[in-house]
Amino acid sequence: MRVHIATDHAGLELSHHLMAELTGRGYEMIDHGPVEYDAADDYPAFCISAAMGVREDRANGLDSLGIVLGGSGNGEQMAANAVQGIRAALVWNQDTAKLAREHNDAQVMAIGGRQHEADEALELALTFLAEPFSGDERHVRRIAQLSEFERTGDIAGKLSAVTPRPFSGD
Template identity: 45%
Template sequence: MKIAIGSDHAGYRYKQAIITHLQDAGHEVMDFGTHSEESVDYPRFIRPVAEGVAIGKYERGIVLGGSGNGEAIAANRVKGIRCGLCWNLESAILTRQHNDANVLSLGGRMMDLGTALQIVDIFLTTPFEGGRHLARIQQLDT
């Protein structure tokens, strides 16, 4: 799978670990930065991830920050993006099954790395259920 990823300084360490995890699993990863823990403005690194997913260049996107809230908001500003902020395994399952999220937002200060990696795996493997959920999603873009 082709995956775009980006973070601010607070999500940098987890981003690096997630990139390694994804590449080890055979995924193609495009890293939009940031490339250090130096303080940055997150929209610079999140918007390119969302835009790449929205135009179909990447199948999924992952964005990271301290809480993940600002990153989710930034990604969701891009038409066609359904970015789910996930904090545990159940939220990751539901964001895919019910919301067909195409971008995942994680807060590096909100969970340990092991949980973050599990959430990433769930996000990439859980299918969308469709049905009544599809009609709801279609209303988002009307």
């Protein structure tokens, strides 16, 4: 499996650790940067590049997933999710790592480099990378709705049926 990885300065050390460990376990690692530590670097371009790499690989029939890292993983997840067709999930424990793949067919995991020790982050990555999508009808249906909204700005028969209302406390 090919794994695209990207970070910013806050996740650089963890990124290097994950690349070494995952390479040793047979994963083909594609590093989208940064190359060196720069406390003023910006994560969006690195993370978007990794997500685009995953999207391109998968469009070409390759088995490919991604990992994006930063201080919290939040901004990095948002950057990866900006790539049309990519679902990135913030992973913070074994359950979220597993369910991101099993239920949501996430292609990219985001993790906070300042939130996890290296060995814990590796275990989360291994869980995410190993877990297959279940293919259950309800999950397929929900993912299709996300894709439909991404393409059209609507979910036919669903979005227009939602009526927002103020909470009354009752």
